[in-house]
Amino acid sequence: MASHAARGRSGGRPTLEEVAARAGVGRGTVSRVINGSPRVSDVTRAAVEAAVAELGYVPNPAARALAANRTDSIALVVPEPEARFFAEPYFSDMLKGVGAALSDTEMQLLLIFAGSDRERARLAQYLAAHRVDGVLLVSVHADDPLPDLLAQLEIPAVISGPRSAAETLPSVDSDNYGGARQAVEHLLSRGRSRVAHITGRLDVYGAQRRVDGYREAMSDAGLGVDEGLIEAGDFTEEGGHRAMEVLLERHPDIDAVFAASDVTASGARRALREAGRRIPEDVALVGYDDSAIARHMEPPLTSVRQPIEEMGRRMIDLLLTEVADRRPLASRGLDRRQMVLATELVSRSSS
Amino acid sequence: MASHAARGRSGGRPTLEEVAARAGVGRGTVSRVINGSPRVSDVTRAAVEAAVAELGYVPNPAARALAANRTDSIALVVPEPEARFFAEPYFSDMLKGVGAALSDTEMQLLLIFAGSDRERARLAQYLAAHRVDGVLLVSVHADDPLPDLLAQLEIPAVISGPRSAAETLPSVDSDNYGGARQAVEHLLSRGRSRVAHITGRLDVYGAQRRVDGYREAMSDAGLGVDEGLIEAGDFTEEGGHRAMEVLLERHPDIDAVFAASDVTASGARRALREAGRRIPEDVALVGYDDSAIARHMEPPLTSVRQPIEEMGRRMIDLLLTEVADRRPLASRGLDRRQMVLATELVSRSSS
DNA sequence: AGGTACTGTGGGAGCGCTCCCACCGGTGAT
DNA sequence: ATCACCGGTGGGAGCGCTCCCACAGTACCT
Numbered sequence: 001m002a003s004h005a006a007r008g009r010s011g012g013r014p015t016l017e018e019v020a021a022r023a024g025v026g027r028g029t030v031s032r033v034i035n036g037s038p039r040v041s042d043v044t045r046a047a048v049e050a051a052v053a054e055l056g057y058v059p060n061p062a063a064r065a066l067a068a069n070r071t072d073s074i075a076l077v078v079p080e081p082e083a084r085f086f087a088e089p090y091f092s093d094m095l096k097g098v099g100a101a102l103s104d105t106e107m108q109l110l111l112i113f114a115g116s117d118r119e120r121a122r123l124a125q126y127l128a129a130h131r132v133d134g135v136l137l138v139s140v141h142a143d144d145p146l147p148d149l150l151a152q153l154e155i156p157a158v159i160s161g162p163r164s165a166a167e168t169l170p171s172v173d174s175d176n177y178g179g180a181r182q183a184v185e186h187l188l189s190r191g192r193s194r195v196a197h198i199t200g201r202l203d204v205y206g207a208q209r210r211v212d213g214y215r216e217a218m219s220d221a222g223l224g225v226d227e228g229l230i231e232a233g234d235f236t237e238e239g240g241h242r243a244m245e246v247l248l249e250r251h252p253d254i255d256a257v258f259a260a261s262d263v264t265a266s267g268a269r270r271a272l273r274e275a276g277r278r279i280p281e282d283v284a285l286v287g288y289d290d291s292a293i294a295r296h297m298e299p300p301l302t303s304v305r306q307p308i309e310e311m312g313r314r315m316i317d318l319l320l321t322e323v324a325d326r327r328p329l330a331s332r333g334l335d336r337r338q339m340v341l342a343t344e345l346v347s348r349s350s351s
Numbered sequence: 352m353a354s355h356a357a358r359g360r361s362g363g364r365p366t367l368e369e370v371a372a373r374a375g376v377g378r379g380t381v382s383r384v385i386n387g388s389p390r391v392s393d394v395t396r397a398a399v400e401a402a403v404a405e406l407g408y409v410p411n412p413a414a415r416a417l418a419a420n421r422t423d424s425i426a427l428v429v430p431e432p433e434a435r436f437f438a439e440p441y442f443s444d445m446l447k448g449v450g451a452a453l454s455d456t457e458m459q460l461l462l463i464f465a466g467s468d469r470e471r472a473r474l475a476q477y478l479a480a481h482r483v484d485g486v487l488l489v490s491v492h493a494d495d496p497l498p499d500l501l502a503q504l505e506i507p508a509v510i511s512g513p514r515s516a517a518e519t520l521p522s523v524d525s526d527n528y529g530g531a532r533q534a535v536e537h538l539l540s541r542g543r544s545r546v547a548h549i550t551g552r553l554d555v556y557g558a559q560r561r562v563d564g565y566r567e568a569m570s571d572a573g574l575g576v577d578e579g580l581i582e583a584g585d586f587t588e589e590g591g592h593r594a595m596e597v598l599l600e601r602h603p604d605i606d607a608v609f610a611a612s613d614v615t616a617s618g619a620r621r622a623l624r625e626a627g628r629r630i631p632e633d634v635a636l637v638g639y640d641d642s643a644i645a646r647h648m649e650p651p652l653t654s655v656r657q658p659i660e661e662m663g664r665r666m667i668d669l670l671l672t673e674v675a676d677r678r679p680l681a682s683r684g685l686d687r688r689q690m691v692l693a694t695e696l697v698s699r700s701s702s
Numbered sequence: 703a704g705g706t707a708c709t710g711t712g713g714g715a716g717c718g719c720t721c722c723c724a725c726c727g728g729t730g731a732t
Numbered sequence: 733a734t735c736a737c738c739g740g741t742g743g744g745a746g747c748g749c750t751c752c753c754a755c756a757g758t759a760c761c762t
């Protein structure tokens with residue numbers, strides 16, 4: 001009869017109230033069971049769970065969000081046009097790690113692109129409406145206003161790749177400096193000495209750190225730093241190609257290249273081939289990211305592996321902590337909030 | 352003073368009520384302005400808009416969802432592992448079209464992968480909670496239970512690529528049959544006659560239709576259909592490679608291949624190269640999708656272009672109509688709900 | 703015996719909207 | 733004048749939850 005009344009009344013989805021009636025308990029108790037509170041006796045819990053199952057009850061997320069003031073979803077914000085998102089394996093790996101970390105959770109992930117001004121305006125609106133409990137920021141440029149907006153709206157955020165050495169947001173990064181050193185030291189250990197570097201976009205802090213690593217590895221090896229061996233790229237294939245052409249023109253005797261990304265290395269490889277250079281006989285090549293591109297290049301590309309999936313997972317960990325701790329910002333320490341993960345050199349036949 | 356009271360009371364985000372007080376009107380009126388109802392005088396509207404701007408009011412989506420019983424978001428469901436999503440340009444193009452169509456709207460797009468059983472269970476839960484107003488289904492297999500689940504939950508859905516000739520869901524498709532005919536007729540017009548076909552996954556209706564197109568084009572040309580010239584692929588590079596090997600073994604005299612996707616064609620190309628066949632001199636090759644792969648292949652690949660972005664846009668149109676019309680399903684006609692878009696052959700040097 | 707404490711429970715209040723009905727005054731038909 | 737009607741408006745009710753306070757019951761001290 002209770003069941004009949006419950007089902008009959010609405011014809012639509014059952015509510016908490018109906019489950020409560022069915023189980024012969026109060027609303028509060030059902031809510032406790034649904035939310036896994038320990039303060040419910042086993043008997044009652046079982047009765048409620050039975051009622052939930054019989055009625056096919058599923059909580060209404062809108063009601064929950066309104067009452068509890070949380071959405072149970074977080075956004076992965078990509079401040080790039082979609083095209084780059086698909087082109088660079090970095091993002092798909094990141095998404096994989098994030099997805100994995102989230103699959104144990106009730107949290108829903110939203111993927112938001114903010115490449116164009118229009119998309120950014122939309123995003124701002126979205127955030128202002130507090131449609132997410134937290135934000136994962138990937139690939140942010142130094143002058144991006146997004147972090148400030150987030151701070152102003154008091155939305156917890158974690159950034160991958162700090163914007164500078166003085167990053168205030170919690171961040172997860174790989175050791176760009178160390179990775180670059182590994183790459184250069186590897187090339188030097190192979191007997192190369194005219195090692196060039198094609199950088200990434202220099203408004204990305206990680207790209208700068210790779211340059212630092214390159215410089216110091218060269219200098220520590222007693223080779224000094226020839227600024228002419230450094231040429232700016234932008235993480236794209238085309239940028240790598242162009243930079244390599246410039247470098248070859250300037251220093252035809254280059255015997256090794258450290259490129260700031262695999263995609264960049266792929267462009268460099270093309271330029272090297274066009275110039276009749278053999279890889280690795282004439283010029284050894286090392287990339288960064290250890291993406292699918294590296295494995296499938298001809299010859300297979302030596303590359304610095306960043307634990308990107310792992311980074312994604314760590315970012316989620318940090319973010320969920322931020323979201324859970326709703327303590328005032330000031331009372332929190334900056335202790336465990338900046339993490340740096342080690343890189344690994346994957347040696348293949350290009351070097 | 353009103354402003355002071357409004358801001359002072361909560362310290363948090365302003366509410367409709369506070370905007371109303373500030374503008375000296377009732378709640379209902381503010382709601383009307385926010386939602387663009389025409390039943391508001393210009394003077395009042397201006398006053399409300401001013402108050403909204405001054406207070407920086409942004410509607411609370413949770414409250415709105417609860418009261419209005421809609422979420423203003425739709426999901427793009429990809430029943431594939433993420434890897435395939437990134438590997439196949441089909442999805443990124445689709446996403447682009449969908450995103451473009453949605454950018455004029457208040458609707459938010461969610462991207463949901465349902466590759467693993469675990470992800471599917473999550474998705475089912477998500478849909479049961481009615482967290483989206485509608486669903487876009489991409490790349491659905493014939494035996495997928497998702498459409499039934501959606502029907503049962505009464506969630507509007509649009510499918511890209513009908514599951515069969517008797518598809519009941521609204522759908523947007525490209526003319527697979529016609530596209531295949533174009534491809535084959537093109538090869539025949541180039542003087543080829545031993546034309547092989549590497550199919551897609553045959554549990555995808557579109558792949559079947561391409562086979563139909565191939566068969567009828569061959570038969571209409573008076574060449575008859577040699578079943579030995581048809582070999583099943585699965586839309587992957589590896590599948591294309593394998594199928595091509597089989598075909599070459601069976602019919603070494605093949606002089607043309609129509610592959611069911613560019614990725615498949617890429618695999619076929621590799622097998623042809625390995626067998627010492629030149630493209631197009633010995634064997635002409637035509638793909639399907641006109642993706643970036645086709646443009647960058649060597650030699651550039653002739654391919655059938657599907658207007659994927661356009662399909663994405665049309666799907667959104669259909670879906671938004673479904674969502675708006677909340678009429679009982681029975682009272683609706685099936686009239687304009689199945690659309691088929693024309694394909695176009697892009698001729699390049701592989702044929 | 704009377705506290706005191708704690709577990710388990712019920713249910714009121716309230717989250718911020720939308721929906722809808724009631725109402726006001728002005729207009730045109732009768 | 734009378735009435736119907738309509739554009740414009742205010743505000744009550746209610747959406748389905750969570751939060752929290754109140755309170756019954758049991759157990760364990762003094």
